[in-house]
Amino acid sequence: MAKIILTGDRPTGRLHVGHYVGSLKRRVELQNSGEFDKIFIMIADAQALTDNADNPEKVRQNIIEVALDYLACGLDPQKATIFIQSQVPELTELSFYYMNLVTVSRLQRNPTVKNEIQMRNFETSIPVGFFTYPISQAADITAFRATTVPVGEDQLPMIEQTREIVRKFNQVYGETLVEPEAVIPENATCQRLPGTDGKAKMSKSLGNCIYLADTAEELKQKVMNMYTDPNHIRVSDPGCVEGNTVFTYLDAFCKEEYFAKYLPEYAGLDALKEHYQKGGLGDVKIKRFLNAVLEEELAPIRERRLELGDQIPEIYEMLRRGSEEARKVAAETLADVKRAMRINYFEDAALIREQAERFANK
Ligand code: ATP
Numbered sequence: 001m002a003k004i005i006l007t008g009d010r011p012t013g014r015l016h017v018g019h020y021v022g023s024l025k026r027r028v029e030l031q032n033s034g035e036f037d038k039i040f041i042m043i044a045d046a047q048a049l050t051d052n053a054d055n056p057e058k059v060r061q062n063i064i065e066v067a068l069d070y071l072a073c074g075l076d077p078q079k080a081t082i083f084i085q086s087q088v089p090e091l092t093e094l095s096f097y098y099m100n101l102v103t104v105s106r107l108q109r110n111p112t113v114k115n116e117i118q119m120r121n122f123e124t125s126i127p128v129g130f131f132t133y134p135i136s137q138a139a140d141i142t143a144f145r146a147t148t149v150p151v152g153e154d155q156l157p158m159i160e161q162t163r164e165i166v167r168k169f170n171q172v173y174g175e176t177l178v179e180p181e182a183v184i185p186e187n188a189t190c191q192r193l194p195g196t197d198g199k200a201k202m203s204k205s206l207g208n209c210i211y212l213a214d215t216a217e218e219l220k221q222k223v224m225n226m227y228t229d230p231n232h233i234r235v236s237d238p239g240c241v242e243g244n245t246v247f248t249y250l251d252a253f254c255k256e257e258y259f260a261k262y263l264p265e266y267a268g269l270d271a272l273k274e275h276y277q278k279g280g281l282g283d284v285k286i287k288r289f290l291n292a293v294l295e296e297e298l299a300p301i302r303e304r305r306l307e308l309g310d311q312i313p314e315i316y317e318m319l320r321r322g323s324e325e326a327r328k329v330a331a332e333t334l335a336d337v338k339r340a341m342r343i344n345y346f347e348d349a350a351l352i353r354e355q356a357e358r359f360a361n362k
């Protein structure tokens with residue numbers, strides 16, 4: 001069976017370092033591994049509109065931001081098809097049929113949806129489109145016959161929901177759809193990177209992000225203001241590394257070589273943690289180190305992003321071509337789905353013949 005990747009992001013803002021470690025970095029590695037037959041990367045504007053219906057301009061503006069982030073990180077349109085969700089209307093049609101295979105109570109039990117409803121203070125005024133977005137996500141994944149979906153940990157319930165829809169569809173209508181698998185980062189910290197405020201998840205909607213496009217100055221300011229251990233007041237105080245965002249980020253980004261370069265007096269991250277826990281290591285020093293580490297990782301992305309700034313029309317053209325290609329593939333799957341559901345009336349000569357015989361004057 002062909003190995004196919006589908007994944008994507010909502011254009012609700014620029015991409016941040018949580019996206020980078022959670023999904024983007026892995027995508028680029030998988031893209032360059034040569035192990036995949038096809039790679040589809042989707043800018044999920046239609047999904048973004050499910051909770052931004054009153055602000056389509058935000059979504060419209062952020063499509064190019066996300067595309068720039070992709071290219072700056074190393075996604076390559078020669079190797080991956082990058083497209084815009086709304087330009088592939090077949091996805092909407094698939095969702096419509098999948099909706100009949102999912103119950104309201106199953107959607108209500110989806111932990112990510114539950115969590116996001118709470119986060120957005122929807123209470124009982126949840127837009128129907130938002131409530132059903134796991135179904136639309138199943139359409140996105142299955143339309144491309146994706147086997148592999150590289151995502152952050154918050155997306156696991158979505159992939160599980162997709163797998164259920166696939167099984168249900170295949171059981172009712174015959175073997176048609178492919179069951180995908182999620183690929184999440186091995187490094188637990190990267191599966192769900194917290195925000196700079198220490199909150200559970202860095203998220204565009206929470207305003208606690210370090211963006212890939214941040215300038216060196218913005219990055220430094222965010223790092224220097226980062227949440228650490230509130231009880232670590234004097235340098236001599238023993239400090240806590242668990243739940244300390246600076247150490248969490250070091251867990252996600254630090255490489256051995258950065259110690260040799262910036263903190264040669266420490267053997268590695270464990271030695272640094274030990275010193276902090278014992279007392280005698282100040283927040284400013286660890287923050288400066290983290291800033292240097294992040295600068296190493298992000299400066300090349302930032303620079304590439306700046307260079308791409310004068311190729312905007314070409315990037316839209318790339319997205320147009322990608323959307324066209326994606327549309328072809330999704331249309332094939334949709335045709336298979338309709339055939340399986342037996343709602344392909346006009347290509348069904350046997351049906352027309354049968355009906356003709358039934359009604360013919362005998
Ligand atoms: P929004 O607040 O609009 O939902 P978001 O920041 O959650 O935005 P998404 O576009 O929903 O971003 O997520 C895109 C991908 O990035 C998903 O695979 C998701 O799992 C991953 N991701 C998002 N935030 C993080 C994070 N903090 N740590 C790890 N992965 C993340």
Ligand code: MG
Nearest residue numbers: 010116154203
């Ligand atoms: Mg999200």
